[in-house]
Amino acid sequence: MIDIKSLYFPELESFIVENGFPKFRAKQIWSWLNKSVKSFDEMKNLPKNLVEFLCGSCYISVANIEKKLVSRYDKTVKYLFRLNDGEFVETVVMNYHHGYSICLSTQVGCKMGCTFCATGKSGFSRSLSASEILSQIESAQNDLNVRISNIVLMGMGEPLDNFDNVIRFLNLVSCEDGLNIGMRHITLSTCGIVPKIYELAKHNFALTLSVSLHAPDNETRSKTMPVNNRYPIEQLIKACRDYFDTTGRRISFEYAMIEGVNDTDECAKKLSNLLKGLNCHVNLIPVNSVKGSDFKKSRIDRQKAFINILNKNSITATVRRTLGSDINASCGQLKRNHTEEGGK
Ligand code: SAH
Numbered sequence: 641m642i643d644i645k646s647l648y649f650p651e652l653e654s655f656i657v658e659n660g661f662p663k664f665r666a667k668q669i670w671s672w673l674n675k676s677v678k679s680f681d682e683m684k685n686l687p688k689n690l691v692e693f694l695c696g697s698c699y700i701s702v703a704n705i706e707k708k709l710v711s712r713y714d715k716t717v718k719y720l721f722r723l724n725d726g727e728f729v730e731t732v733v734m735n736y737h738h739g740y741s742i743c744l745s746t747q748v749g750c751k752m753g754c755t756f757c758a759t760g761k762s763g764f765s766r767s768l769s770a771s772e773i774l775s776q777i778e779s780a781q782n783d784l785n786v787r788i789s790n791i792v793l794m795g796m797g798e799p800l801d802n803f804d805n806v807i808r809f810l811n812l813v814s815c816e817d818g819l820n821i822g823m824r825h826i827t828l829s830t831c832g833i834v835p836k837i838y839e840l841a842k843h844n845f846a847l848t849l850s851v852s853l854h855a856p857d858n859e860t861r862s863k864t865m866p867v868n869n870r871y872p873i874e875q876l877i878k879a880c881r882d883y884f885d886t887t888g889r890r891i892s893f894e895y896a897m898i899e900g901v902n903d904t905d906e907c908a909k910k911l912s913n914l915l916k917g918l919n920c921h922v923n924l925i926p927v928n929s930v931k932g933s934d935f936k937k938s939r940i941d942r943q944k945a946f947i948n949i950l951n952k953n954s955i956t957a958t959v960r961r962t963l964g965s966d967i968n969a970s971c972g973q974l975k976r977n978h979t980e981e982g983g984k
């Protein structure tokens with residue numbers, strides 16, 4: 641069965657023509673798919689034989705709402721979506737003053753095994769198709785009746801471990817007759833799969849690359865991020881410098897502050913040296929506690945001291961505001977609870 645919503649328009653057109661239907665039908669199908677229909681029967685202007693053909697050869701990806709949590713504090717919404725094959729992914733919608741932002745999952749689970757991450761702790765099931773990533777946006781928009789203007793690929797999964805589907809998603813979502821969310825409104829977050837950073841740079845997208853650094857040296861980083869054993873910090877930072885040189889886009893570094901692990905003055909100095917001369921911004925995030933690990937977030941005075949050292953060394957940094965703290969808005973936790981409860 642063909643995943644019809646993952647096709648680019650010219651691919652859909654060839655598919656329709658090759659199977660003996662007139663070219664203009666492709667446009668009609670495309671426009672129904674963009675209206676988020678869930679079945680071919682809803683495509684009212686298609687002849688019966690085409691609907692039958694589509695039903696027999698293609699499927700439409702959906703993300704059905706299995707669970708929805710709304711934060712009492714800031715209206716952040718978190719969804720647990722059920723996909724066609726019964727797998728679950730999490731998606732979070734945040735309402736900032738400049739519009740709605742969505743945090744999308746790119747895989748069911750993750751192979752990377754970062755010790756502070758709920759997704760990393762629950763193993764890996766499969767990668768998402770481009771259409772499954774798109775469907776999360778459509779379902780959330782339809783449910784909330786709003787237009788989402790910003791995307792962060794920071795939900796479950798490692799986007800660069802699902803490279804081809806993520807590239808396809810990026811092209812589809814930014815396309816003018818699709819959801820039309822421009823690359824400048826998209827952030828892709830990675831734990832640092834070095835060869836894929838070079839490959840992404842070649843696409844020269846205007847998106848923001850966000851690198852989950854979380855430590856200033858190999859010893860500290862390898863303790864919490866196994867990926868660092870494969871692609872150590874020096875290689876990662878070199879790839880980031882290349883990324884900036886190729887695309888001209890400032891890099892964002894994520895740094896989850898864990899008390900006593902990576903938040904000392906010494907760490908801040910090392911981080912300043914590491915990032916010297918690189919056009920970047922550091923986002924400090926007080927680590928979220930996750931079931932089964934005893935990491936604590938750094939105290940406010942530590943956060944302030946850390947940021948001061950970075951700023952003194954001409955590195956811009958901010959502490960990220962955490963939204964949805966009452967609904968476990970960091971991804972991976974809702975699915976984990978759902979699965980542990982046996983899907984109740
Ligand atoms: N796999 C990608 C994108 C998904 S994770 C990546 O790792 O970048 C999105 C972000 O959430 C990453 O920066 C990740 O390090 C961070 N993160 C995961 N668990 C966290 C936690 N418990 N507290 C704070 N940030 C966390």
Ligand code: SF4
Nearest residue numbers: 750752754757760831
């Ligand atoms: Fe995977 Fe990112 Fe979680 Fe690491 S932090 S386990 S890369 S989702």
